[in-house]
Amino acid sequence: MAVQSIKGFKDLLPSETERWGQIEREARRLFSLYGYEEIRTPILEFTEVFSRSIGEVTDIVEKEMYTFPDRDGRSVTMRPEGTAGVVRACIEHALPSKSPAHKLFYMGPMFRHERPQAGRLRQFHQIGVEVLGPSGPSVDVEVIALLADILDSLEVRDGSLLLNSIGCPVCRPDYLASLRAFLEERRDRFCENCRRRIAANTLRVLDCKVPACREATADAPAFSQHLCPACDAHFDAVRRGLTGLGIDFVPAPRLVRGLDYYTRTTFEWVTDRLGAQNAVAAGGRYDGLARALGGPDLPGSGFALGVERLVSLCAGPLPPPQPLAFFALLGEEAAGLADPVVRRMRREGIRVERDLLGGSLKSQLRRADKAGASLVVIIGDEEIKRGAAVVRDMNEKTQTESSLSDLGEIIARRLRPSSSGQ
């Protein structure tokens, strides 16, 4: 059998890359409007960057990372998410000392060795933002508004924003203790997984899908009732901020995050149109991350958006391509005459295709039609004798003849009938 791509690694063919391009352009446009700057960090990092930030006991670190010894023996890992590398870079380049606030975005591939399924790949792509420095609630609100605007600009509107607060190092221990006590009391009502989680990943029990577990936790203590005054005020301000912007959200007391570094605000944009993987974007505040990486206190807030998942939700129209002129050429001599014209037109910003396959005029016209050409320039022996070219309008089915020297200007004028101001 011929060689194939690796399981969970997908090719993006031209039929799909247009949508990707649209998404990336829209995102970049909004990032620029919001004042976010791009950062590009390496795909490969020392393993500690992830194990120390994401959390040693998470699934990602325990069994999903592409980790291997580099040739010099040091353990390296292909990034499973974007935040850790961005924060590492900020610490390494002492960004906090250069400016008290950094608003960054990134886009690119992430890698997790999971079993592929709908909406889940081993190489997948995220677009994300990180705001490093400011710790106030308005940062969380801005980040969520930015996410909402990206989705809105792509006409992805049916879905909901889940919002929660998971406290901070001040209030979380108390809450965890009372939650754990609550769970322990009804330990025998939980699935095997959850029994293990009670000690290992207490918050996760709240998020279990097993109905019996859901029932057992129906009246579990909610974090929102146990927040310390500072976290409570922060959460309240985020909610008021979102309401003020007209951004709907649903309080989700069970929404927890799998990654250790989250504090306070946590949110997720979910839809029911994606199969089992319902999260399109997720994020929150991670005030403890920079310290975990050995850096200074550096509050952060951001989100990551799954591009593949977003693509499958996008049904809106793609931007129409620039009008196209197509050269149908019969014979070597015609090609020799046409090529300089074609090149000149391209350098002037006109979209021009030149037939490369040859064959009958009929087959070249067929290709021109399929390529979506609005004008076709035909040059054959008869035209060469007259030093001319036939210009066929594919929509009107009309033809005119013009001299080779005027060709460029005539095509340019006809392809941009009204927007000559450009």
Add this chain to the structure above:
RNA sequence: GUGAGCGUAGCUCAACCGGUUAGAGCACUGGACUGUGGCUCCAGGGGUUGAGGGUUCAAGUCCCUUCGCUCACCCCA
């Protein structure tokens, strides 16, 4: 990592209870129209039926192994 389903042409799918030369639509190429696209009609190229083994007079079809894909669990973007 666990479980289930599915692998037939480039794509989407047929092929009865196992039966003789594996078909169709779309796509592609050519012709009708010798230099004029889309529509129509005609023709043509394309297959190790995922791979390997077994049962049988006979396997796309049944059995085993293996590879791949898909979906779900888990987890997450």
